[in-house]
Every structure is written in C-alpha cells, then in structure tokens.
Amino acid sequence: MGSAVIRAVDGVTIRIDSGEFVALLGASGSGKSSLLNLIAGLDSPSSGQVISGGKDLARLSRAELAQYRRHAVGMVFQSFNLIPSMTVIENVELPLRFAEVERSKRNQLATNALTRVGLSGRLTHRPIELSGGEQQRVALARALVNQPSILLADEPTGNLDSHTGTAVMELIRELNVSSGMTVVLVTHEQVIAEKYAARMISLADGKVISDHRNPKTLVRGEA
Amino acid sequence: MKLYDSVELAAHNLRESVLRNSLTTIGIAVGVASLVAMLSLGIGLQRMASRRLKTSGLFDTVVVTSRRDLRSFNRDQEINGPAPAESPELDESARSKIRNIPGVVEAYPDLRFITELSYADKPHLTMVAGLAYSSKEGDSFEGMQGRFFSSDDAREAIIQKSFAAELLGKPPAHGPDETPVSVLAQPLLGKQIVMRYNERTNSGGGQESAAFSVISRQLPLTIVGVTDLDPDSMRGAARAHLFLPEKLLENIHAMQAYDFRDTTRATSTEPVYGTLIARVSGAGKVDPVEQAVKKLGFNTFSILDATKSLRRFFAILDLFLGIFGSLALTVASIGIINTLVMAILERRREIGIMKAIGASDEDVRGLFFAEAGAMGLLGGILGVVLGWLIGRAIDFGTNIYLSRQGFSPEHIWTVPWSLVLFALVFASLVSLLSGLYPASRAAKLDPVQALRYE
Numbered sequence: 001m002g003s004a005v006i007r008a009v010d011g012v013t014i015r016i017d018s019g020e021f022v023a024l025l026g027a028s029g030s031g032k033s034s035l036l037n038l039i040a041g042l043d044s045p046s047s048g049q050v051i052s053g054g055k056d057l058a059r060l061s062r063a064e065l066a067q068y069r070r071h072a073v074g075m076v077f078q079s080f081n082l083i084p085s086m087t088v089i090e091n092v093e094l095p096l097r098f099a100e101v102e103r104s105k106r107n108q109l110a111t112n113a114l115t116r117v118g119l120s121g122r123l124t125h126r127p128i129e130l131s132g133g134e135q136q137r138v139a140l141a142r143a144l145v146n147q148p149s150i151l152l153a154d155e156p157t158g159n160l161d162s163h164t165g166t167a168v169m170e171l172i173r174e175l176n177v178s179s180g181m182t183v184v185l186v187t188h189e190q191v192i193a194e195k196y197a198a199r200m201i202s203l204a205d206g207k208v209i210s211d212h213r214n215p216k217t218l219v220r221g222e223a
Numbered sequence: 224m225k226l227y228d229s230v231e232l233a234a235h236n237l238r239e240s241v242l243r244n245s246l247t248t249i250g251i252a253v254g255v256a257s258l259v260a261m262l263s264l265g266i267g268l269q270r271m272a273s274r275r276l277k278t279s280g281l282f283d284t285v286v287v288t289s290r291r292d293l294r295s296f297n298r299d300q301e302i303n304g305p306a307p308a309e310s311p312e313l314d315e316s317a318r319s320k321i322r323n324i325p326g327v328v329e330a331y332p333d334l335r336f337i338t339e340l341s342y343a344d345k346p347h348l349t350m351v352a353g354l355a356y357s358s359k360e361g362d363s364f365e366g367m368q369g370r371f372f373s374s375d376d377a378r379e380a381i382i383q384k385s386f387a388a389e390l391l392g393k394p395p396a397h398g399p400d401e402t403p404v405s406v407l408a409q410p411l412l413g414k415q416i417v418m419r420y421n422e423r424t425n426s427g428g429g430q431e432s433a434a435f436s437v438i439s440r441q442l443p444l445t446i447v448g449v450t451d452l453d454p455d456s457m458r459g460a461a462r463a464h465l466f467l468p469e470k471l472l473e474n475i476h477a478m479q480a481y482d483f484r485d486t487t488r489a490t491s492t493e494p495v496y497g498t499l500i501a502r503v504s505g506a507g508k509v510d511p512v513e514q515a516v517k518k519l520g521f522n523t524f525s526i527l528d529a530t531k532s533l534r535r536f537f538a539i540l541d542l543f544l545g546i547f548g549s550l551a552l553t554v555a556s557i558g559i560i561n562t563l564v565m566a567i568l569e570r571r572r573e574i575g576i577m578k579a580i581g582a583s584d585e586d587v588r589g590l591f592f593a594e595a596g597a598m599g600l601l602g603g604i605l606g607v608v609l610g611w612l613i614g615r616a617i618d619f620g621t622n623i624y625l626s627r628q629g630f631s632p633e634h635i636w637t638v639p640w641s642l643v644l645f646a647l648v649f650a651s652l653v654s655l656l657s658g659l660y661p662a663s664r665a666a667k668l669d670p671v672q673a674l675r676y677e
Contacts, residue, residue, distance in 0.1 A: 037671050040579070042578070042579060042670045042671050042674075043671050062583070062584055063583050063584065063585070066578070066581060066582065066583035066584070066586075067581075067583070069578070069579065069580070069581045070580075070581025071581070074580075075579050075580065077579075077674070081572075081575075081576045081579070081674065082576075083573055083576060083577075085235070085236075085239045086235070094577070094580060095580045095581050097224055097225075097228045097232070098224050098577070098580070098581040098582045098583070098586055099581060100224065100225055100228075142580060143580075146581070
C-alpha cells in the first residue's frame with residue numbers, strides 16, 4: 001500500500017556552458033527526458049537548483065517560468081508536437097503570439113525561420129500534409145523563431161528514417177555553429193550523439209554515470 | 224497574449240469542432256430566447272395595461288369636490304382640513320384658481336343629470352353628461368362609429384352603444400351575442416334626438432336673498448357618434464350614456480341636482496359646481512396638483528392610488544417570468560461547461576504544447592474564457608433574434624384570435640432595446656461564469672503530463 005517515491009533525476013550536478021552541444025544519453029527511464037524538462041522549466045525539482053542564465057528556475061513563479069520558456073529556450077520533440085488544426089506558418093507564429101510580438105512583425109519572423117529550415121514553400125500547409133522530416137523542421141523553426149539561447153531537443157530523430165534524421169541533425173548542428181545556440185540533445189542513439197555532440201553525458205536510474213568530451217568531434221573553437 | 228490574439232485563437236478553435244460548438248451555442252440561444260420571450264411578454268402586457276389606462280384619461284384627471292357637500296373620498300380628508308361649513312365653495316372663482324395651478328391644463332365642471340330623451344316619438348330615460356372637447360385626444364373613443372363633436376358647443380350628441388341598442392329597441396346582450404357597434408350606429412348616425420331639460424335662470428333677489436326659477440325646455444341634438452367603449456366608466460353607477468359638448472351644457476344652464484341644496488343655503492346667485500374635473504398635463508403632475516387643490520380647501524380624488532397595486536402585480540409577474548426564462552439559460556450554461564471540459568480533455572496535448580512553447584497559465588485561461596464568451600455572445604445574439612421571432616409569431620397568432628373574437632389588434636409583445644442589451648450582457652456574463660471552471664482547470668494543467676497524453 002502507499003506509493004513509492006521514484007526519483008527520476010537524483011543527485012545530478014552538471015554544468016553546461018553557453019554555446020555547448022551536449023548529448024544526454026541513456027536507456028528508457030534513465031531520467032534524461034526528466035532532466036531536459038527541468039532545464040526547459042516545464043518541471044520543478046523537489047529539491048536542488050536549476051540555474052539557467054543566472055536564474056534559479058526552482059524559485060521562479062509559474063508566470064516567470066512561462067516567460068523563461070517563451071524567450072530563453074526552444075524545444076523540439078520526438079513526436080513533433082505541432083498543432084494539427086493550424087497551418088505551418090500559424091504553428092511557427094504561435095510562440096510569437098504568446099510573446100506579444102506585433103502582428104506585422106510576426107509574419108516576417110515566422111517566414112524567416114521557415115526559410116532557414118528550408119520550408120518557405122509550405123507556409124499554408126497543414127502539418128498532416130507534410131512528411132515527418134518536414135514536420136520536424138517546422139517544429140525546429142517554431143523553436144528558434146523567438147531566438148532563444150538554448151535549444152532542447154528530445155529524441156528529434158526518433159520518428160524519422162536515418163536519411164531525414166540526418167538532415168534534421170545537420171540543421172541543429174548548423175544552428176549551434178552559426179548562432180552559437182546551446183544545444184542539449186536527448187537521445188538513446190549512441191551513433192547520433194557521437195556524430196554531432198561535443199560532450200556526452202550518460203545517465204542511468206537518474207544518476208550521471210559518465211560525462212566526457214567526444215573525441216570524434218572537434219569542439220567549436222578548438223579547430 | 225493580447226486580447227485580440229486570444230479571440231482569434233478562440234474563434235479558430237471554435238471552428239475546429241464546429242458541430243459541437245454550434246449545438247452549445249444553439250443551447251444558449253434557446254435559453255436567451257426563452258428569457259427574452261418571457262420578459263418581453265411581461266413588458267408588453269404591462270405596457271398594454273398602462274396604455275389602456277393612460278389613454279382612458281383616468282391618469283391625468285383629478286376630481287375636485289367641495290367639503291361643503293359632506294362627501295369625501297377617504298377618512299383622512301374628513302379628519303384633516305377645515306370644517307365643511309368653513310370650507311370654500313366650488314364656484315367660478317375656485318374654478319379659475321384651480322385652472323391656474325401649474326400643471327393643470329383645464330378645469331371644467333362635471334355636469335350630469337338624468338333626463339328624458341325622445342327618439343322617434345318614444346321617450347327614453349338616461350344619464351346625460353358633458354364631455355370636454357379635449358377628450359378627443361385620448362383613445363376612449365377607439366372603435367367609435369361616426370365622429371367626435373364638430374365644436375365645443377355644437378348641438379351634437381355621442382351615445383354609448385348600450386343606449387343605442389335601447390333606442391333601437393334591441394334587448395341588451397353581452398359576449399358574442401352582442402350586436403357590433405357598427406350595426407347599431409348605422410340607423411342612428413345623423414338622426415335627431417330631443418333632450419328635455421330644466422333651465423335654471425336667476426330671477427331677481429338682492430343683497431339679502433337669492434332666487435332662481437326653473438324653466439322646462441327642449442333641445443334637439445344630432446347624433447354624430449356611437450361609441451363602443453364606455454368613456455365614463457370611472458363613474459360607476461352614475462356613468463352617462465349620452466354625451467354633449469361640455470360648453471354647450473354649461474351654456475344652457477341645465478338644472479343640476481345640487482342646485483336645490485344651494486338654494487337652501489343661498490349664499491350667492493352665482494352658480495356653484497358639485498364637482499370640478501381638473502385635467503393635468505401628465506400622470507406625474509397628478510400628485511402635486513392634488514396637493515395644491517387640497518391646500519385650497521377642497522377634497523380630491525385620482526385613480527393613481529388605485530394603480531399602485533397594479534404596478535406591484537406586474538413587478539412580481541416580471542420576476543417570475545424572468546426566473547422561468549433564466550432556468551433555460553442555466554441549462555444552457557451547464558452545456559457550455561460540458562463542452563469546454565470535453566474540449567480540455569481533447570486538447571490536453573495541445574495545451575501542453577502551448578505551455579512548452581511559452582504560453583502562461585493566463586494565456587491558456589484567457590483562451591478558454593474567450594471561447595466561452597464568444598459562444599455566449601453569439602448565442603445571445605441568436606437568442607434575441609429567436610425570441611423576437613417567437614414574440615412576433617405569438618403576437619400574430621393572438622391578433623388573429625382577437626380579430627375573430629371581434630376585438631381590435633393589440634401588441635402584447637414588446638422587446639425594448641434595453642431588454643436586448645440586457646439579454647446580450649446577461650448571456651455573455653453567464654457564459655463567462657460557466658467558462659470560469661474549465662478555464663482555470665485548463666490553466667492548471669501540468670505541461671509535462673499534458674505532453675505525454677496521446
């Protein structure tokens with residue numbers, strides 16, 4: 001009887017620097033997604049601190065957390081999470097609505113973001129009319145339309161074939177390199193992590209079991 | 224999120240499940256329609272009743288009598304004020320004083336007496352009364368056949384239809400067997416009727432004595448109108464069935480019943496009136512005029528006191544009609560709650576996505592609130608139109624029934640602009656109130672759990 005307390009993330013202390021490309025690796029249930037949700041400000045820790053941009057997310061109010069999600073982070077999910085009833089451009093404009101960006105500016109910013117992911121010709125399509133890779137690119141455009149400093153990607157290639165998965169990952173790398181956007185990638189695929197991330201953190205049962213630089217990729221600035 | 228964006232997104236969401244939201248909106252519309260229908264029926268009935276009373280001339284009339292004739296309309300007037308013997312007489316000077324009170328349009332004596340009239344060589348006995356020329360304005364003569372007096376002292380008569388029936392030798396009947404006034408008027412209009420009366424003439428007298436003589440005379444009159452309604456109904460048993468222009472009746476100095484009483488007291492040779500009628504400019508003037516007349520030392524009576532209970536009756540009627548109308552709206556508001564709670568379940572994941580990309584609790588709450596408000600406003604507008612149509616239909620049906628029964632058409636249905644505005648505001652408010660719970664439930668949704676929901 002009673003409920004057992006499960007600690008999804010337990011005693012983890014990591015520091016991610018601005019502009020880093022970090023992969024969180026681990027099996028299903030290892031706590032990598034929970035860690036990502038903590039960084040995203042979607043979840044609050046029962047104890048401890050999550051400091052992002054100098055602010056302790058654990059101490060922020062719900063409204064302040066919403067503001068943090070609006071401006072500081074962009075999120076990409078395994079299942080794309082586009083709103084099916086809205087067109088591509090409406091989906092990308094949605095974060096700008098919450099950020100109370102002027103109507104005239106909104107359209108321009110959304111179009112720019114979609115051009116950046118190579119979808120300028122699909123503005124008025126519905127998500128269901130697009131391929132998986134295209135949908136994920138729309139989600140990526142939505143994540144970066146508010147120009148956040150952190151991109152959080154939760155298994156972004158999980159629902160894609162290897163070819164389109166690679167294309168999406170290339171885009172993410174490009175954002176990291178050209179804009180200096182910090183990327184935290186959650187994946188269970190060692191290959192992808194090794195190919196793109198500069199640093200790999202492995203989790204198991206909510207604890208960090210390894211945290212090391214990726215010898216296969218060159219960290220930006222070390223070239 | 225800006226209000227405009229909330230409304231736009233809400234409209235988008237409402238369009239997405241158009242069938243369910245339309246049904247909910249129609250539910251509200253039916254609720255509002257029943258409320259509008261009930262309240263406008265109440266307002267319509269009230270207006271109809273007060274219009275009837277207002278145009279009957281009872282609302283702008285103050286009846287003035289002297290205390291000297293020991294008649295009074297209530298105990299209060301008997302106890303207060305001067306003793307009868309010390310109170311003034313209702314003579315020509317009192318008449319001009321009353322006429323000069325602000326708000327009084329005219330003051331004329333109430334002249335009436337029972338006399339014999341001969342029509343087609345047959346005598347008939349009835350009460351005859353003077354009728355002020357200004358009575359033409361009201362609709363006491365609605366449905367009258369013929370016309371009103373051509374002038375204030377024309378030798379013309381208007382007769383009430385029961386007297387018309389008597390003149391034609393038809394038995395009095397009521398209800399559906401009653402002969403229509405147009406049939407009664409046909410043979411009578413333009414015919415002559417001869418009135419017998421006693422003229423009072425002053426015959427000498429001097430400082431110490433007053434005397435008058437009574438001369439029997441005849442006056443031929445032309446029947447110009449036969450009235451359906453009873454313009455003199457306020458008089459009860461003393462109501463007249465034949466009316467002459469008031470000036471004409473004054474000029475012929477017809478003997479009044481109270482003239483004999485005056486002779487016994489004999490204070491002057493001037494005529495003294497038993498009752499004066501003061502016509503005031505509006506119902507609002509009745510009370511101040513009554514007070515002013517009382518200060519002059521006379522007794523007064525008006526119908527206004529009697530209508531207080533009528534107005535209370537309509538207030539209670541409106542309240543109950545409003546409660547029944549609101550019941551339907553309550554059912555409709557439960558429909559809104561249901562629709563929105565279902566929408567939360569369905570759009571759980573969507574709410575999670577919105578929160579993940581930066582929507583605050585307020586944004587989500589505002590969105591659901593806007594959806595509830597939009598359904599309410601739309602339902603309100605539809606409901607007012609529907610209620611108005613129902614009203615028109617019932618009005619139409621009632622008038623068909625009324626005309627079959629031989630009555631003139633009535634507007635028992637009135638939808639004033641204030642009721643339209645009230646219905647719209649009320650529908651929106653009720654809807655927003657219904658949206659309160661679903662909106663706060665949606666706002667409190669945990670984004671992590673919502674995103675996991677498939």
